[in-house]
Amino acid sequence: MVKEFKEFVSRGNLIEIAVGLVMALAFKAVVDAFVAGIVMPIVGALFGEPSFDALTFTINDSVFLYGTVITQLVTFALVALALFLFVVKPFNAWQARQASGEEEAPAAPAEDIVLLREIRDALNR
Numbered sequence: 001m002v003k004e005f006k007e008f009v010s011r012g013n014l015i016e017i018a019v020g021l022v023m024a025l026a027f028k029a030v031v032d033a034f035v036a037g038i039v040m041p042i043v044g045a046l047f048g049e050p051s052f053d054a055l056t057f058t059i060n061d062s063v064f065l066y067g068t069v070i071t072q073l074v075t076f077a078l079v080a081l082a083l084f085l086f087v088v089k090p091f092n093a094w095q096a097r098q099a100s101g102e103e104e105a106p107a108a109p110a111e112d113i114v115l116l117r118e119i120r121d122a123l124n125r
Contacts (some may be wrong), residue, residue, distance in 0.1 A: 029078055039078045 008014070044050030055067025085110070108118075 010102070031082055034082055035075055035078050039082070043074065043078075 039052040052067040052070040053065070055065075055070065057064050057066065
């Protein structure tokens, strides 16, 4: 059983999933900072407050925090939009270029490289 477990743990898929998870968590911090630092202040400028958490209602001494739900829905929608615009769209465009066979044209060699090639060719004659 220990040998089987070692084989399972050492499979490439598990390592790839672990690396992907760590990268996703790091990327989440970037996206959260973008939404909290840039997008939510824009929402605040448009609606007066960057958070709807203060919206509540009370029934029989029970407080319902529906504003928190609205804030999280707006945050989710904005995170999804940011991911779509900055990750999914560029990735899809890159995949389409790869599928169509388009490759970026190689940069022209520098003048000194061209000169060295000419010297090499002249010496080989």
